[in-house]
Amino acid sequence: MQGLHPSEKHPLRIGTRGSPLALAQARETRARLMAAHDLPEAAFEIVVIKTTGDRVLDRPLGEIGGKGLFTREIEDAMLDGSIDIAVHSMKDMPVDQPDGLVLDCYLPREDVRDAFVSLAWGGIDALPQGAVVGTSSLRRRAQLKHRRPDLQVVEFRGNVQTRLRKLGDGVAVATFLAMAGLTRLGMLRDVPHNPIATDDMLPAVAQGAIGIERRADDAAVAALLSPIHDTDTGHRMAAERAFLRGLDGSCQTPIGGLAEFDGKGGIRLRGEIIRPDGSESLTHEISGPIADAAAMGAAAAEALRSRASADFFAS
Numbered sequence: 001m002q003g004l005h006p007s008e009k010h011p012l013r014i015g016t017r018g019s020p021l022a023l024a025q026a027r028e029t030r031a032r033l034m035a036a037h038d039l040p041e042a043a044f045e046i047v048v049i050k051t052t053g054d055r056v057l058d059r060p061l062g063e064i065g066g067k068g069l070f071t072r073e074i075e076d077a078m079l080d081g082s083i084d085i086a087v088h089s090m091k092d093m094p095v096d097q098p099d100g101l102v103l104d105c106y107l108p109r110e111d112v113r114d115a116f117v118s119l120a121w122g123g124i125d126a127l128p129q130g131a132v133v134g135t136s137s138l139r140r141r142a143q144l145k146h147r148r149p150d151l152q153v154v155e156f157r158g159n160v161q162t163r164l165r166k167l168g169d170g171v172a173v174a175t176f177l178a179m180a181g182l183t184r185l186g187m188l189r190d191v192p193h194n195p196i197a198t199d200d201m202l203p204a205v206a207q208g209a210i211g212i213e214r215r216a217d218d219a220a221v222a223a224l225l226s227p228i229h230d231t232d233t234g235h236r237m238a239a240e241r242a243f244l245r246g247l248d249g250s251c252q253t254p255i256g257g258l259a260e261f262d263g264k265g266g267i268r269l270r271g272e273i274i275r276p277d278g279s280e281s282l283t284h285e286i287s288g289p290i291a292d293a294a295a296m297g298a299a300a301a302e303a304l305r306s307r308a309s310a311d312f313f314a315s
């Protein structure tokens with residue numbers, strides 16, 4: 001985008017993945033920008049970009065490269081000027097952005113919880129001995145095995161419809177989905193689910209948050225985004241992403257992390273690291289003033305690091 005406001009002639013190009021959830025998030029961003037600036041829909045163009053993570057569907061995510069898998073091609077398109085902003089699930093974002101890009105605009109956060117999804121059972125504790133659960137998330141697998149070592153876990157990828165079909169086919173008797181995804185897709189009523197309390201399953205860092213990335217030197221876009229930024233979500237991201245950074249979040253160790261306001265002007269951050277096989281879980285909780293959010297994240301990471309035995313991050 002050149003100049004001040006986008007227009008039909010010079011639309012703001014919004015980059016996104018093509019999944020139904022990604023498209024819903026891009027449309028939500030567009031709607032908020034339209035409302036904030038009294039602009040027509042034609043002043044925006046949603047540009048779908050295929051990422052490695054979307055292309056490679058037949059291998060576990062960990063094998064093909066982990067974090068960054070769903071973002072690299074989108075960031076390249078922003079750096080070469082073919083899009084102006086990119087809308088991301090913050091959960092899938094690495095803690096550091098490439099030179100020339102910044103990520104400091106967040107929409108109001110959705111429900112942070114995971115959902116237990118099953119056609120037959122109401123929750124983890126109700127599952128019969130040895131039951132098969134599908135998930136491709138290292139964190140959910142480890143948390144599940146920690147709680148129920150008897151359960152079997154199989155890889156489960158694809159969109160919500162694909163996963164429901166797999167449940168129907170008996171590939172697994174249960175799976176997990178983020179409540180935020182179900183909500184944003186408008187599928188809460190179509191999918192048999194029970195939200196899992198965060199005390200029972202700590203969500204992924206940044207789960208339920210949408211972030212909008214832009215070029216660092218694009219002052220017009222920075223000004224355009226500033227009225228849709230949610231500062232509360234920003235503080236929570238500061239705590240959670242500092243926690244992830246302190247644990248070197250690109251590593252393969254399953255991690256959970258959640259910052260919440262305590263209602264008294266402070267933030268409470270809970271963090272968890274789990275061995276991939278579920279044999280050990282370490283948790284840490286820290287509270288402090290909102291201004292210390294990032295320092296709290298770093299401190300929580302350090303506390304867990306110091307308690308973990310030498311082989312914890314290698315197993």
Ligand SMILES: NCc1[nH]cc(CCC(=O)O)c1CC(=O)O
Pocket residue numbers: 089090091092176177178180181206207208209210
């Ligand atoms: N890794 C995939 C992914 N990235 C973000 C969401 C859901 C929405 C969110 O947490 O913001 C999902 C799917 C899921 O975990 O069910």
